[in-house]
Amino acid sequence: MITQKKRANGFEYIHVKNSVAEAEIALQGAHIFSYKTEENLLWLSETSVFESGKAIRGGIPLCWPAFGMNNPQLPQHGFARTMPFELIHVEEPTEDVTLLSLRLSDNEESRSLWDYHFELTLRITLSNRLKLELTTTNKDTKAFTLTQAFHTYFAISDIQNIHIDGLEGKPYLDALEQSQKIQQGSITFHREFDAVYQDVEKTIRLIDTNKTSTISTQGSTSCVVWNPWIDKCSRMSAMQADAYKKFVCIESANAYDDFKILQPQESHTLAVTFTTL
Numbered sequence: 001m002i003t004q005k006k007r008a009n010g011f012e013y014i015h016v017k018n019s020v021a022e023a024e025i026a027l028q029g030a031h032i033f034s035y036k037t038e039e040n041l042l043w044l045s046e047t048s049v050f051e052s053g054k055a056i057r058g059g060i061p062l063c064w065p066a067f068g069m070n071n072p073q074l075p076q077h078g079f080a081r082t083m084p085f086e087l088i089h090v091e092e093p094t095e096d097v098t099l100l101s102l103r104l105s106d107n108e109e110s111r112s113l114w115d116y117h118f119e120l121t122l123r124i125t126l127s128n129r130l131k132l133e134l135t136t137t138n139k140d141t142k143a144f145t146l147t148q149a150f151h152t153y154f155a156i157s158d159i160q161n162i163h164i165d166g167l168e169g170k171p172y173l174d175a176l177e178q179s180q181k182i183q184q185g186s187i188t189f190h191r192e193f194d195a196v197y198q199d200v201e202k203t204i205r206l207i208d209t210n211k212t213s214t215i216s217t218q219g220s221t222s223c224v225v226w227n228p229w230i231d232k233c234s235r236m237s238a239m240q241a242d243a244y245k246k247f248v249c250i251e252s253a254n255a256y257d258d259f260k261i262l263q264p265q266e267s268h269t270l271a272v273t274f275t276t277l
């Protein structure tokens, strides 16, 4: 069942429920801010605001058309996460699968920031796994460069309890030291962590005490792993001081040297599938 809802301040979102999953998706940013099967996949800040023009803290922000400060002329992580998408397609093929598509096209505001005609579509498949396909089409007469990410905030029992497998031996940019390193073994967390992994082709596993989530990505060879730890967390907007213990971001991306150049009429799809076991 799909229900279009509004919070008291008019902020619009979609509530989806089928026989195996339940989710909430804001029209602003096509932002999935909750997805639950028997497990809860996503972390959402208790102090997140749901306001027009402000990014939701948690869930799956879409960083687009620039990841981080890859394009210094744009706001950090681009503008899609604070722009209204339209719901263009809904389908319930079986009782345990729901499909939705949301679209953002260029508009006066986007062109004032980034002067290109484009179409951006997020296709969401909700079942006992969550599949996202983000397709960018260049509708302009000139080529553009794209960096992007699903900036997924995973809910965890405690940052000290988790480890991440699947990135062993991979080169990465340590964004805190601005130096290139090689990942030795699993990733564990003992301090602020901000890294762009490269040459990523395998499924990544987030292993917690009572659950394991898997992340399989197509259309990308980069993945950002981030936790702000104590000091940065206390400085961040819409985040409680100890929030860093309760999430880790594993961001399926086209970032750093994994950027895409799209020629006129060309499309690119970044896709990710999450499962929780």
Ligand code: BG6
Pocket (backbone or CB within 6 Å): 055, 068, 076, 077, 151, 175, 194, 195, 224, 226, 236, 251
């Ligand atoms: C991560 C970056 O992807 O996003 C971090 O690597 C950044 O450096 C974080 O702090 C959160 O960004 P924002 O804009 O949502 O506060």
